[in-house]
Every structure is written in C-alpha cells, then in structure tokens.
Amino acid sequence: MAPRPTTRPPRIDAPDLGVLIDADGDELLAHETFENNRYTNIELSQRDLTGIILSQCALSAPIVAGSDLTSARLRDTLFERMQAPNLFAPRSSLHRVRIQDSRIGAMDLFDADLRSVSVTDSKLGLVNLRAATGRDVLFRGCIIDELDMGGGTFTRVAFEDCSVGVLDVDRASLDQVDLRGLRIGTIRKPGGMKGATISAHQAVELAGQFAAHLGLRIEDPA
Template sequence: MAKRTGTTAPRLDAVRLIDLTDGEESALEAHGSIEGLRLTDLDLSHRDLAGITVSESLLTEVTAHQTDFRAASFLDTRIERLNAPIFLTPRARLRDVEIDGSRIGSADSYDANWQSVHVSHSKLGFVNLRGAVLQDVLFTDCAIDELDLADATATRVSFVNCTLNSLDVTRAKLTDVDLRSLELRRIAGLEHLRGATMTSFQVAELAAMFAEQFGIRVQD
C-alpha cells in the first residue's frame, strides 16, 4: 500500500438555509428545539438554554454572555455577529455550523463535539476545547489568544490567515491538523504534536521551545 503524503484539508458541508420563518426569542427554551427560523437581534445573556437543539436556522446579532448552552446541539445553522464575553457550551454538539464576524472572550467548550464547523472573521480570547472531538473544522481570518486542545481528538483541522498566541496540545490526538499559516508564539505539549503539519520556518522559530522541552542545553 502506498504511503499517504500531504495534509488532508477539512471537508466542509456548506450551510444552505431555505424558506426560513422569522422567529421570536421566546421560541428558545432549555431542552426545547427550533427548526427553520431566522432570529435577529437576540440578547440571551444569563439564560438557561441547556440541552436546546437549534437546526437549519440563522441567528444574527446575538449577545450570549454567560448563557448556559450546556449539552446544546446546533445543526445546519449559521451564526452571525455573536458577542459573548463568556460563552458556555460544554459538551455541546455542532454539526454543519458556520460562525462569522463574532467576538468571544472566553469559550468554555470542553468535551464538545464539532463536525464540519467553519469559524471566520472572528476574534476569540481563550477557547477551551479540552477533551473535545473535532472533525473537519476550519478557522479563517481569526485572531485567537489561547486554544486549549489538551486531551482532544482533532482530525482535519486547519487555520487560514489566523493568529494564535498560545496552543496546548497536551495528550491530544492529532490527524491532519494544519498549522502552517499560523503565527505561533507558544505551544504546550510539544511531544504530542504528532499528526500536525508545520513549515520548516515555524519549526526553526520554535527551536528554543523544543530544546527546553527535551532538556537540551544550547550553548555557542
């Protein structure tokens, strides 16, 4: 069998929203479900929406500070201009989701499941995806302060025109994770980078961190 070469890009399914009905914020309830709605100018701050299912819908101009989306499901849905200083989505499921033009301060998304997710033109502070399962995830034109993938399983994850200050991949399982376009400043868990793709320039820039990680004394 021929050895596979190259890095496989994320396989994304475009979100196609047809014949949406204008909905009201009151339609959103914990453990409830909505489908085929267009919801605009929402302030969901501090609400309990745990276990909600949102499918085939468009959410625009959403404020969701400390909204509890624990174990929520977002399916075939587009979210535009989300503002969430604290975004709570632990154990949430995102499948065929687009998030665009958003600002998220701290995203608590541990043990989440992301499949076919595109995050674009957004500013993200601390993103906690510890223990999460990510498959076919693309970040485009994003500024990210910290991304925690410790204990996560990431397959076909890519960053295009993004900046990332700090990345933690401790005990992560990576397959086709493309870091080549990132401006990386710090990586924790260097020994678990197997399955990631980086440029020779990036590796050279991180030489000091590699040396420190493996106890190498560098003297000229």
C-alpha cells in the same frame, strides 16, 4: 518512488439553512427544538438553554453572556456578528455550523463534538476544546488568545491566516491537523504536537521551545 504524503484539508459543508422564517428570540427555551428560524439582534444573556436543539437556523448579531448551552445540539446553524463574553456550551454537538464576524471572550466547548465547523474573521479569547472531538474544522482569519486542545481528538483541522498567543496540546490526539496557517506564540506541552503539520519556517521559529521540551541546550560553538 512512493508518493509523498500530504496533509488532507478539512471537508467543510456550508450550513443547509433552507427557507428561514423570522422568529422571536424570547421563544428559545432549554430542552426544546427550533427549526427553520432566523433570529436577529436577540438578547440571550443569563438564559438557561441547556439541551436546546437548533436546526437550520440563523442567528444574526446575538448577544450571549452568561447563558448555559450545556449539551446543546446545533445542526446547520449560522452565527454571525455574535457578541459573547462567554459562550458556555460544554458537551454540546455542532454539525455543519458556521461562526463568522464575531467576538467571543471565552468559547467553552470542552467535551464537545464538532463536525464540519468553520470559524471565520473572528476575535476569540480562550477557545476551550479540552477533551473535545473535532473532525473537519476550519479557523480562517481569526485572532485567538489561547487555544486549548488538551486531551482532545482532532482530525482534519486547519488554520488559515490565524494567530494564537498560547497553544495547549497536552495529551491531544492529532491527525491531519494543519498548523501552517497559524502564527504561534507559545506551545504548552509540545509533546502533544505529534500528528500535526507545520512549515519549515515555523520549525525554525519554534526550535527553542522544542529544544526546551526535550531538555536540549542550543549553544553556538566556542
């Protein structure tokens, strides 16, 4: 008998931070490159940081509000205890990036490229991954109000001990996406779930939503 296929977990590499040097957050500018720096308790609100490149950097307790990180390139970077009412970083690329112990109101990563990214022990409002590409992404211990994966392409994505109020998978392409560790309130456009893995318990809990999507009525015998 052929072996039963299993869902492959994401391959997460920790950021390679090397030896960091304490630096002043005021030096961070759009379209500039910064490497091997540690930034602590920095205020980045209302900053133009478009096209910025951070490599082997750690940002501890940064405050980010209304900043523009469009097309930012983040490599081997750690964010911890970040306070961000709005983290606006569309069309950015995140490779070997970890976000931990943070509170983010809206994380706008639409049309972004995520590779080996982990988000842990964080409270997230809207996570906008519409039209994004994600490979090897892990959410652990996160509370998410809304997760929009619509139109995106995702491979080896997993959730561990997480919850989401609304999950949008409209026209998403999913491969090895493990939702078993995600408590789901509402699924928007459940037809986009193809390629995801859920548990038997979740299948029962979500049966009503799947039936409504298919136009089925669930009734007990007369």
